[in-house]
Amino acid sequence: MHQPALSLAAVSAAFASPGGGRYTAVAEVSLDIAPGEFVSVVGPTGCGKSTLLNMAAGLLAPSTGVVRVFGDVLQGINLHAGYMFQADSLMPWKSALDNVMAGLIFRGINEADAREQARYWLQRVGLAQHGARYPHQLSGGMKKRVALAQMLILDPEIILMDEPFSALDIQTRQLMENELLDLWSADRKSVLFITHDLEEAIAMSDRVVVLSAGPESHPIGEFAIDLPRPRDVAEIRLTPRFIELHTRIWGAMKDEVLKGYAQTQGAIVSVESGRRHV
Numbered sequence: 033m034h035q036p037a038l039s040l041a042a043v044s045a046a047f048a049s050p051g052g053g054r055y056t057a058v059a060e061v062s063l064d065i066a067p068g069e070f071v072s073v074v075g076p077t078g079c080g081k082s083t084l085l086n087m088a089a090g091l092l093a094p095s096t097g098v099v100r101v102f103g104d105v106l107q108g109i110n111l112h113a114g115y116m117f118q119a120d121s122l123m124p125w126k127s128a129l130d131n132v133m134a135g136l137i138f139r140g141i142n143e144a145d146a147r148e149q150a151r152y153w154l155q156r157v158g159l160a161q162h163g164a165r166y167p168h169q170l171s172g173g174m175k176k177r178v179a180l181a182q183m184l185i186l187d188p189e190i191i192l193m194d195e196p197f198s199a200l201d202i203q204t205r206q207l208m209e210n211e212l213l214d215l216w217s218a219d220r221k222s223v224l225f226i227t228h229d230l231e232e233a234i235a236m237s238d239r240v241v242v243l244s245a246g247p248e249s250h251p252i253g254e255f256a257i258d259l260p261r262p263r264d265v266a267e268i269r270l271t272p273r274f275i276e277l278h279t280r281i282w283g284a285m286k287d288e289v290l291k292g293y294a295q296t297q298g299a300i301v302s303v304e305s306g307r308r309h310v
């Protein structure tokens with residue numbers, strides 16, 4: 033087997049609780065992501081998905097355990113990784129083109145080269161005509177495209193995404209998911225994708241990892257997604273194999289979702305199905 037691009041080895045994360053003491057959000061989580069593999073992590077609200085991603089990004093040091101990137105122990109920020117979060121990361125005072133080229137300028141690339149590459153990436157994400165627009169002049173989906181270009185222009189080997197499309201309406205979201213899959217298949221990176229949405233996780237991934245409710249959240253199931261590629265995320269959801277996988281994975285996570293809701297809301301709520309925002 034190839035050396036993993038990203039490896040979380042028995043990582044735990046504990047935080048100081050407001051009432052004193054420690055709260056162990058995730059405990060002893062081990063997860064390897066191979067080069068070119070697309071892995072999603074799903075789990076109940078508050079279970080520790082973002083905490084895992086933050087450890088992979090090097091934004092949070094594990095309390096115990098170790099993160100390795102292509103075999104090297106991660107210390108500090110993960111420079112092999114690009115990030116995309118739910119919140120907008122665009123600089124409002126810069127045009128789309130300037131936003132996309134900013135990372136290259138920061139790396140010391142000369143302006144003419146950076147601009148040329150940024151034009152190329154804006155065209156790759158379907159925004160060739162919109163480089164002069166400022167973020168407030170772009171739709172939610174267009175902003176996500178700019179953010180994708182901003183990340184991909186730096187050619188990261190690992191992509192870390194935390195609910196990147198959850199703020200979009202469902203149609204735009206599916207367009208963006210397809211777009212991400214197209215870009216990913218053209219130039220396979222390793223992807224760690226965090227989502228609440230089990231359907232999104234299955235439609236996008238090679239593998240789905242299910243986390244238990246916290247505290248001490250840990251993987252309770254790992255499912256290979258053997259759906260054919262290329263995939264259309266809207267169409268693939270209608271296939272018998274997708275429904276079979278969904279039924280199986282939802283069966284494994286339903287009790288944890290109920291526990292997670294009970295913890296955050298103080299009461300058990302009735303959950304009939306795992307469709308959307310479990």
Ligand SMILES: Nc1ncnc2c1ncn2[C@@H]1O[C@H](COP(=O)(O)OP(=O)(O)OP(=O)(O)O)[C@@H](O)[C@H]1O
Binds near residue numbers: 048084
């Ligand atoms: N810096 C911090 N200090 C204290 N507690 C934290 C910190 N970061 C996360 N936590 C706690 O750790 C737990 C996991 O949080 P995290 O954001 O990773 O969950 P999540 O699964 O991403 O949640 P959601 O699905 O709601 O986005 C939560 O109980 C949260 O309150």
